[in-house]
Amino acid sequence: MATGISGRNIAAGSSQQSLPGSPEEMRIPLSRLDTHRDQLDMGWKNETDKKKAEETLEKMSGAFSALIESVGEQPEREGLKRTPLRAAKALCFFTKGYEDNLASVVGDGIFQENHEEMVVVKDIELFSLCEHHLVPFFGRVSVGYLPQGQVLGLSKVARIVEMFSRRLQVLSSHQTLVQERLTREIAEAILKAINPSGVGVVVEATHMCMTMRGVSKPRSRTTTSCMLGTFRDDPRTREEFLTLSRTRDSLF
Numbered sequence: 168m169a170t171g172i173s174g175r176n177i178a179a180g181s182s183q184q185s186l187p188g189s190p191e192e193m194r195i196p197l198s199r200l201d202t203h204r205d206q207l208d209m210g211w212k213n214e215t216d217k218k219k220a221e222e223t224l225e226k227m228s229g230a231f232s233a234l235i236e237s238v239g240e241q242p243e244r245e246g247l248k249r250t251p252l253r254a255a256k257a258l259c260f261f262t263k264g265y266e267d268n269l270a271s272v273v274g275d276g277i278f279q280e281n282h283e284e285m286v287v288v289k290d291i292e293l294f295s296l297c298e299h300h301l302v303p304f305f306g307r308v309s310v311g312y313l314p315q316g317q318v319l320g321l322s323k324v325a326r327i328v329e330m331f332s333r334r335l336q337v338l339s340s341h342q343t344l345v346q347e348r349l350t351r352e353i354a355e356a357i358l359k360a361i362n363p364s365g366v367g368v369v370v371e372a373t374h375m376c377m378t379m380r381g382v383s384k385p386r387s388r389t390t391t392s393c394m395l396g397t398f399r400d401d402p403r404t405r406e407e408f409l410t411l412s413r414t415r416d417s418l419f
């Protein structure tokens with residue numbers, strides 16, 4: 168999909184502008200609950216955050232318990248006793264992108280360099296949840312850009328992908344749009360972070376809500392792309408990126 172946005176418009180003065188998601192909007196780091204089991208006192212910034220985390224976890228566990236009961240099971244039976252809590256922690260982890268913003272993710276990973284060749288980072292793994300069914304979709308992302316004096320540390324590109332994908336995908340009406348928005352968010356973030364002359368992002372994913380329910384179409388994949396700046400305006404640049412980002416092996 169070619170987007171209607173001019174890369175230059177977005178990028179104008181971008182390095183001086185604030186990056187999306189102010190610290191006040193960021194969620195407290197609930198994803199820690201998944202990695203540190205029950206230990207709620209691991210490194211919380213303050214007592215208020217810790218209390219909030221405890222309350223949130225309790226609320227989520229209660230909701231999962233009600234769900235388990237609703238499907239015809241007994242939440243208190245041995246195998247399920249700790250499931251509501253585990254599921255709550257897992258969901259916190261699956262949505263940990265709400266705990267980051269572009270500035271916190273990129274950090275000091277921007278380098279001044281006169282490198283002018285295309286940078287391509289491909290096969291970045293993607294795991295996300297659709298907002299319609301809270302069912303996973305997963306796949307791979309390739310990101311390319313043409314630097315203008317600044318490059319991003321390679322791991323930072325992957326972290327940007329993770330920040331957006333570990334959130335519910337919003338403002339969309341079906342699978343393709345869910346994924347299109349994510350594709351575009353990644354491209355715009357790269358543009359904002361290092362102001363390259365162009366950015367390309369290709370996402371290839373399988374949506375479990377298509378393969379597990381409704382008209383189940385196993386192995387069906389959705390591919391979306393977003394090209395900004397020179398990647399949109401210059402067919403040769405776009406072609407170079409698409410060739411470099413192509414993978415021969417299949418998704419699974």
Ligand SMILES: [Zn+2]
Nearest residue numbers: 297299300376
């Ligand atoms: Zn869905």
